Amino acid sequence: MNKKAIYAGTFDPMTLGHLDVVERAARIFPELVVAVTAVTGKTPLFSQEERMELVKASVKQLSNVTVTSFGGLLVEYARSQEAHVLIRGLRAFSDFEYEFQMALTNRRLAPDIETLFLMPKQDYSFLSSTNVKQVAALGGDISEFVPAVVNDALKKSNESQK
Numbered sequence: 001m002n003k004k005a006i007y008a009g010t011f012d013p014m015t016l017g018h019l020d021v022v023e024r025a026a027r028i029f030p031e032l033v034v035a036v037t038a039v040t041g042k043t044p045l046f047s048q049e050e051r052m053e054l055v056k057a058s059v060k061q062l063s064n065v066t067v068t069s070f071g072g073l074l075v076e077y078a079r080s081q082e083a084h085v086l087i088r089g090l091r092a093f094s095d096f097e098y099e100f101q102m103a104l105t106n107r108r109l110a111p112d113i114e115t116l117f118l119m120p121k122q123d124y125s126f127l128s129s130t131n132v133k134q135v136a137a138l139g140g141d142i143s144e145f146v147p148a149v150v151n152d153a154l155k156k157s158n159e160s161q162k
Contacts, residue, residue: 005116006078007087008035008070011051012044013150014058015132017124021089024118026062033081034059038071045133045157058147075110086115091125 007025011018011034026032036052046054048069056067070077078086086106088099103115119125127145136142136154143151 003029004031004033004081004083005029005085005087006033006035006074006081006083007089008037008074008077009089010039010042010044010129011036011055012039012042012046012129013051013132013146013154014055015124015127015129015146015150016144017089017091017120017127019058019147020120020124021087021118022059022065023062024120025087025116026065028116029085030064032062032065032087033083034065034067035074035077036067036069037074038069046153050153054147054150054153057149073109075106075113078113079110084113086113088115088117090117090119091127 005025005028007022009018022032022034034055036048036055038048044051052067052069059065059067074086078084088103090096090099099117106113106115120127132142132145133154135145136158139158142154146154
């Protein structure tokens, strides 16, 4: 069986919590695909291409990680990549209900694809992309929350909106 896993998300922007989950999954699986999804129902700060570039820069030190983009159903994308495991991050109990429902839906759509939940370090369990963007927009220091390349991109984005 192929030992490829997919960690999908909007990553708008990637946080250190996301990066921690990527690093954990990369230690478990010989091949990890970080799949940046098109955003539906949200207005992203960064375009899909910009998000992909930020994720690529954030994971460049991990030789078994590739970054791609996709649209549509995640399970169909996983099948197209011949991956049999979906990685999902759980920050807090509040994430569990949504992630549990999504995992059961995916299982119904694709019983051959498993979902593996990973928790980031406790230091990152409170982080969300939404909160990071809000703190950055209000001029707060987010350097402890995001990779340096993301910090720079958020600063640039906020300066251009002033």
